[in-house]
Amino acid sequence: MTEGILKVAMPKGRIYKQASKLFRQAGLPIPEDFDDSRKLIIPVPEANMEFIMAKPVDVPTYVEYGVADIGIVGKDVLMEENKDVYELLDLGIAKCRMSVIGLPDWKPVIHPRVATKYSNVASQYYREKGEQVEVIKLNGSIELAPLIGLADRIVDMVETGTTLRENGLVEMETLFQVTSRLIANRVSYRLKNTAIQELCDRLSTVIQVSV
Amino acid sequence: MSKPKVFEKPTGVKDYLPHAVAKLRRIERNVLDCMQRWGYEQIMTPTIEYYDTVGVASATSDQKLFKLLNQKGTTIVLRSDMTAPIARVVGSLLKDKQFPLRLSYHGNVFRAFEDKGGREAEFFQTGVELVGDASPEADAEVIALAIASLQAAGVPAFKIAIGHVGFLNGLFEETLPGRSGEQEALKECLLQRDHVGYRDFLRKLVIGDSVREELEGILRLRGGQEVCSHALELSSNASAQAAIRHLCEIWDNLSAYGVQEHVLIDLTMIGDFSYYTGMTFEGYASNLGFPVCSGGRYDNLLAQFGRPAPATGFALKTTRIMEVVPDEADDARRTLVAYVQDDKAEALKEATIRRTSGETVVTALVTGEQLDSLVGLEIAEYLTNRPFEFRGVEYDRLVLVNGKEGQA
Numbered sequence: 262m263t264e265g266i267l268k269v270a271m272p273k274g275r276i277y278k279q280a281s282k283l284f285r286q287a288g289l290p291i292p293e294d295f296d297d298s299r300k301l302i303i304p305v306p307e308a309n310m311e312f313i314m315a316k317p318v319d320v321p322t323y324v325e326y327g328v329a330d331i332g333i334v335g336k337d338v339l340m341e342e343n344k345d346v347y348e349l350l351d352l353g354i355a356k357c358r359m360s361v362i363g364l365p366d367w368k369p370v371i372h373p374r375v376a377t378k379y380s381n382v383a384s385q386y387y388r389e390k391g392e393q394v395e396v397i398k399l400n401g402s403i404e405l406a407p408l409i410g411l412a413d414r415i416v417d418m419v420e421t422g423t424t425l426r427e428n429g430l431v432e433m434e435t436l437f438q439v440t441s442r443l444i445a446n447r448v449s450y451r452l453k454n455t456a457i458q459e460l461c462d463r464l465s466t467v468i469q470v471s472v
Numbered sequence: 473m474s475k476p477k478v479f480e481k482p483t484g485v486k487d488y489l490p491h492a493v494a495k496l497r498r499i500e501r502n503v504l505d506c507m508q509r510w511g512y513e514q515i516m517t518p519t520i521e522y523y524d525t526v527g528v529a530s531a532t533s534d535q536k537l538f539k540l541l542n543q544k545g546t547t548i549v550l551r552s553d554m555t556a557p558i559a560r561v562v563g564s565l566l567k568d569k570q571f572p573l574r575l576s577y578h579g580n581v582f583r584a585f586e587d588k589g590g591r592e593a594e595f596f597q598t599g600v601e602l603v604g605d606a607s608p609e610a611d612a613e614v615i616a617l618a619i620a621s622l623q624a625a626g627v628p629a630f631k632i633a634i635g636h637v638g639f640l641n642g643l644f645e646e647t648l649p650g651r652s653g654e655q656e657a658l659k660e661c662l663l664q665r666d667h668v669g670y671r672d673f674l675r676k677l678v679i680g681d682s683v684r685e686e687l688e689g690i691l692r693l694r695g696g697q698e699v700c701s702h703a704l705e706l707s708s709n710a711s712a713q714a715a716i717r718h719l720c721e722i723w724d725n726l727s728a729y730g731v732q733e734h735v736l737i738d739l740t741m742i743g744d745f746s747y748y749t750g751m752t753f754e755g756y757a758s759n760l761g762f763p764v765c766s767g768g769r770y771d772n773l774l775a776q777f778g779r780p781a782p783a784t785g786f787a788l789k790t791t792r793i794m795e796v797v798p799d800e801a802d803d804a805r806r807t808l809v810a811y812v813q814d815d816k817a818e819a820l821k822e823a824t825i826r827r828t829s830g831e832t833v834v835t836a837l838v839t840g841e842q843l844d845s846l847v848g849l850e851i852a853e854y855l856t857n858r859p860f861e862f863r864g865v866e867y868d869r870l871v872l873v874n875g876k877e878g879q880a
Binding site: 325326327328345346347348349350351442446447448449451452454458 | 631633665666667668669671672692694695736738741754756757758760761762763
């Protein structure tokens with residue numbers, strides 16, 4: 262059985278540029294002009310790969326079903342989506358953290374409400390703390406919620422904290438640190454073992470250098 | 473929830489239409505025939521079992537069992553696999569039968585609340601259990617039979633990865649003696665396929681650098697027979713060594729079967745530690761993101777049914793295999809016997825004769841006018857020998873029964 266090309270689910274946007282840079286550092290011939298491409302499927306025959314440009318939150322789904330052999334995705338998405346995939350490497354890129362955020366004058370309320378894109382992560386966090394909160398799922402501009410009174414706190418990713426400061430919000434607790442991970446499908450991990458292991462080894466060397 | 477619409481059914485279950493059933497039955501028949509040729513006899517067990525017996529003993533986690541209450545308020549489960557019910561039969565109805573027992577099965581099994589992708593609440597499994605034989609030969613027989621079964625099912629290209637829970641258990645006990653909490657945490661990482669978490673946890677552990685390297689090294693223990701010799705050097709723990717030697721013997725047996733091209737050794741592959749006691753394996757087909765079979769040795773299960781015995785077996789995920797097996801041309805030839813009211817008895821007799829000789833026959837009562845137009849079809853069919861369509865169904869042969877004009 263030949264291993265064939267490696268199908269890689271790549272997150273569009275912020276993480277992609279850092280990931281493709283990391284791949285290039287690892288000696289994989291990924292042309293730079295793809296960084297701004299709008300194509301959804303990008304063949305990279307030089308590296309015996311094919312990039313599937315996916316919305317970051319969907320990367321684990323593509324990999325779990327095996328339509329992509331491997332993928333790159335933030336730990337935040339992995340925690341939220343809880344898919345059955347191998348988490349092979351911490352790539353150390355796209356560093357940020359998952360935090361609880363609120364207004365500086367926050368005081369405990371009777372019916373606490375937490376707005377977030379990460380409803381599973383938030384629910385689990387408060388369940389484990391034994392705190393009863395109503396988790397409200399939002400799809401964007403989470404910072405609005407405490408400003409207009411939809412929720413008293415939010416759970417969201419913080420990279421530099423600029424957005425928070427500009428909107429007069431503060432970080433109250435950190436849930437966990439987030440970096441991008443290399444994930445693999447259960448079947449591909451075995452059937453394309455050689456290619457995946459080689460990629461891991463190459464990436465590991467540059468990750469250690471950059472950390 | 474609002475009242476379901478008439479066409480709705482519960483989440484995770486499926487209807488199978490004729491072409492899918494034909495395919496499923498063909499796979500099932502080929503696989504069961506193959507298992508029979510290896511001396512495995514098929515058994516059937518009930519769909520429902522007691523929670524306290526089979527439910528508790530099964531490898532399925534509690535929240536994934538479908539539970540019901542019977543009239544007396546006893547908890548009943550829909551079977552989540554066939555292994556635990558078979559263990560119950562081996563410990564009761566078959567308790568006087570001499571070991572080894574070779575049993576095969578095909579059945580539907582149930583899992584509740586599957587949130588992971590592509591999982592169904594009801595699916596089909598075809599498998600075997602070899603009970604009462606602890607030898608590497610028995611393990612190899614089961615793996616070789618899994619390979620033969622996948623071939624019989626028509627899976628075009630596949631690999632089987634074999635691991636052994638005894639190796640990791642032994643290695644962890646050697647490197648982290650008595651630190652069972654830490655051992656469990658590491659195993660949990662491996663079970664969750666979280667290699668990043670595994671390495672992070674190792675980094676935080678208070679252990680020597682060489683031990684840390686050794687434990688990190690197991691993530692690379694995948695490949696052919698060379699993995700075994702590498703692993704032998706890695707651990708001097710007696711049970712780890714015994715596990716690897718057992719695995720080597722399985723490999724040698726598989727070479728003797730001539731099937732080693734399908735087999736990989738993968739010591740990172742671990743099944744459920746609380747259930748499996750020895751070698752475990754999984755089968756993977758190309759172009760399918762999910763395993764097509766899984767199995768292993770479970771020497772503790774039979775004791776729960778009062779007849780302690782070593783056992784090994786596997787289940788093919790027949791529902792998944794349907795996805796990778798190519799469709800076979802529908803070779804069911806059909807004959808249409810068309811007749812007018814007056815000739816009913818004669819037509820039905822004609823149909824019976826043809827059915828007795830093995831033809832698939834559909835009868836249709838038609839009007840005189842329709843019969844006349846069918847004569848045209850009959851001539852065309854005769855001339856071209858091509859299938860024709862009648863009332864939405866395709867036929868290969870047309871027989872007109874018409875007393876007035878003589879028979880076809």
